[in-house]
Amino acid sequence: MTARNSLLRFASFGAAVSLALVSCAGSDSSDTNPAPSTSKSQPDAAPENLGELAAYYDQDVMWEPCGTTVECATIQVPLDYAEPGEESIDLALNRRVSEGAKRNLLVNPGGPGGSGLGMVTDTVPAIFSEDLQREFNAVGFDPRGVGESSPVECQTDEQIDQSRQQNLRAWVPDDQEEIIKQSKEYAKECAQNTGDLLGHVDTVSTAKDLDIIRAVLGVEKLDYLGFSYGTFLGATYAELFPQRVGHFVLDGAMDPAVSSAEVNQAQAVGFEREIDAWLQSCLESEECPFDGTHEEAKVQLQLFFAQIENKPLVSSDGRTVPIIDFINGFIVPLYDNSSWPMLTTAMREAMEGNVDQVLLFADLSSDRSHDGTYTSNSSDAFVAINCLDRPMDADPATMQAEAEELMRVAPTLGKYLSYGAITCNEWAHEATGAPAELKAEGSEEILVVGTTGDPATPYEWSRSLASQLSNASLLTFEGHGHTAYGRSNDCITEAIDTYLIDGKAPEDGTVC
Numbered sequence: 001m002t003a004r005n006s007l008l009r010f011a012s013f014g015a016a017v018s019l020a021l022v023s024c025a026g027s028d029s030s031d032t033n034p035a036p037s038t039s040k041s042q043p044d045a046a047p048e049n050l051g052e053l054a055a056y057y058d059q060d061v062m063w064e065p066c067g068t069t070v071e072c073a074t075i076q077v078p079l080d081y082a083e084p085g086e087e088s089i090d091l092a093l094n095r096r097v098s099e100g101a102k103r104n105l106l107v108n109p110g111g112p113g114g115s116g117l118g119m120v121t122d123t124v125p126a127i128f129s130e131d132l133q134r135e136f137n138a139v140g141f142d143p144r145g146v147g148e149s150s151p152v153e154c155q156t157d158e159q160i161d162q163s164r165q166q167n168l169r170a171w172v173p174d175d176q177e178e179i180i181k182q183s184k185e186y187a188k189e190c191a192q193n194t195g196d197l198l199g200h201v202d203t204v205s206t207a208k209d210l211d212i213i214r215a216v217l218g219v220e221k222l223d224y225l226g227f228s229y230g231t232f233l234g235a236t237y238a239e240l241f242p243q244r245v246g247h248f249v250l251d252g253a254m255d256p257a258v259s260s261a262e263v264n265q266a267q268a269v270g271f272e273r274e275i276d277a278w279l280q281s282c283l284e285s286e287e288c289p290f291d292g293t294h295e296e297a298k299v300q301l302q303l304f305f306a307q308i309e310n311k312p313l314v315s316s317d318g319r320t321v322p323i324i325d326f327i328n329g330f331i332v333p334l335y336d337n338s339s340w341p342m343l344t345t346a347m348r349e350a351m352e353g354n355v356d357q358v359l360l361f362a363d364l365s366s367d368r369s370h371d372g373t374y375t376s377n378s379s380d381a382f383v384a385i386n387c388l389d390r391p392m393d394a395d396p397a398t399m400q401a402e403a404e405e406l407m408r409v410a411p412t413l414g415k416y417l418s419y420g421a422i423t424c425n426e427w428a429h430e431a432t433g434a435p436a437e438l439k440a441e442g443s444e445e446i447l448v449v450g451t452t453g454d455p456a457t458p459y460e461w462s463r464s465l466a467s468q469l470s471n472a473s474l475l476t477f478e479g480h481g482h483t484a485y486g487r488s489n490d491c492i493t494e495a496i497d498t499y500l501i502d503g504k505a506p507e508d509g510t511v512c
Helices: 016-022 053-057 114-127 131-133 157-164 173-200 203-216 227-238 260-283 294-310 324-337 337-351 354-365 378-389 396-409 423-426 459-468 490-502
Strands: 037-040 060-065 070-078 088-096 103-108 136-141 222-227 246-249 444-454 474-480
Touching: 016 053, 053 070, 070 114, 070 203, 088 114, 088 203, 103 114, 103 203, 103 227, 114 136, 131 490, 136 157, 136 203, 157 354, 173 378, 173 423, 203 222, 203 227, 203 378, 222 227, 222 444, 227 246, 227 444, 246 490, 260 324, 260 337, 260 444, 260 490, 294 324, 324 337, 324 354, 337 354, 378 423, 423 459, 444 459, 444 490, 459 474, 474 490
Parallel strands: 103 136, 103 222, 222 246, 246 444, 444 474
Antiparallel strands: 037 060, 060 070, 070 088, 088 136
């Protein structure tokens, strides 16, 4: 739990993780490139009385081919919406062009810190139904501070590798002191390398960016599909611009009204439940490294984690895998129950001394390539955005009490979720957001989708968001894993497709 990794990245992967695990993400296979095209905001797409924002809403966009069926563009948005006439930043967009499609569907894979560009390039062909792909051009974007959109910059690849290999445990007093020291240095590096942008990567600012994207796409209302954190972004947009909401699907919802401490606790409980379900499945297989009853197997797992806390394993490439990086790898296959057999195999190998597969999962969660380079800034963006969106209480007594409660409600993982407030306490910018209900009064009907066994965005959050929004229906997938569309069943696919294409939402309370 170094400064960089003291916030475990639960709810930070969105729809792409399970697809990456099983290598089933589609790729561009069309034989022809789309021709360059220009899009311009239509007169009815830009609100009135924009003042200094008018230039952003009225900008022309040049789409250039950047793949066989994908085209890319860059637009400008204000750095600070309070001073839109001052500095601007770049937003990178792309869209997968479908022959005959006349509508655009903006997508966000989650995070904060997930790349919409990557989702459109790699993930959309695998999770979108054929009907949806025929109807819509899928439009992706890297949110401000992420990837190719004026990114947050903190540390070098070498520094990241070094930090991941340090065996720092926040619940150990001496280690906690070192984490605080490193958090100060990390925050300083992020501020120096990123500049003023670091104070403007909050979700409200990104939601305002969405309205500029809507305008340059030339539509009065935005059609949107957001996963995980993308539901919080979408709900925030709906709160700010309810009259601009078109067909909105919020899959794997976050609850905007809960505090950071409540987020930690709910996710700890969610993953604890999913560990229980995986262990039961594991015990029924011949590959399972555990034995006895479910309770006995769980104790064996906890004891193994305790061993790693004291003596980290070393991978075949010589990298040390301390407990926090091990846990970051361990939780990745829990995002999709189809990956549970892979977790069983990885744990059997780890308990035999081979940690390579777990480290591969941890590298996946950090976007680290085999050559040691990090292909994104997702971890840094995750920290930067979270530190602005929700206040965190780093009072030592408060953190200790929260840690004790986490270990009580989630005895397997709770310890490793504790003391996350340390990083944001050293941040260069105070939080600008706060927990609050989002109602989006006056919007079109919004479809909220929840999965009963979702570990990262617990089902209770989807129920809560659907009840907060003034005009929403709740669609439920009875199953395991994170989010539903593209990985659940035909019932979910048909319900969401019908809503996005025809505007007909399923009856509130529909269960698939």
